[in-house]
Amino acid sequence: MNLLYEEWASYSVFYKYQPIGLIRKYFGEKIGLYFAWLGVYTQMLIPASVVGVIVFLYGCVTVDDDIPSSETALERTGHDLLVSLTEGTHPYWSYWILEHLTP
Numbered sequence: 001m002n003l004l005y006e007e008w009a010s011y012s013v014f015y016k017y018q019p020i021g022l023i024r025k026y027f028g029e030k031i032g033l034y035f036a037w038l039g040v041y042t043q044m045l046i047p048a049s050v051v052g053v054i055v056f057l058y059g060c061v062t063v064d065d066d067i068p069s070s071e072t073a074l075e076r077t078g079h080d081l082l083v084s085l086t087e088g089t090h091p092y093w094s095y096w097i098l099e100h101l102t103p
Helices: 002-007 022-026 031-059 072-077 093-100
Strands: none
Touching: 002 022, 022 031
């Protein structure tokens, strides 16, 4: 058990591969296979997370140039209220916006 702790359950070895052989010997075949799958699955998610971070940062940098992001009521009426894409489709909301938000 001490060897498994030193090779796997210690914070100082987080960057190393899992000792699947030791896990399999201690916990059994099913648990060893489960942790082997978790290791493969985690490695497969790393590229997807890198792409996600890049897309998020690109969105943060270009949010001011994005047309749907800049269509706010602040530009139309002077109030800081987001205008939905369905504005003007229902007569009540068009009337309410005209009466309450236009200067």
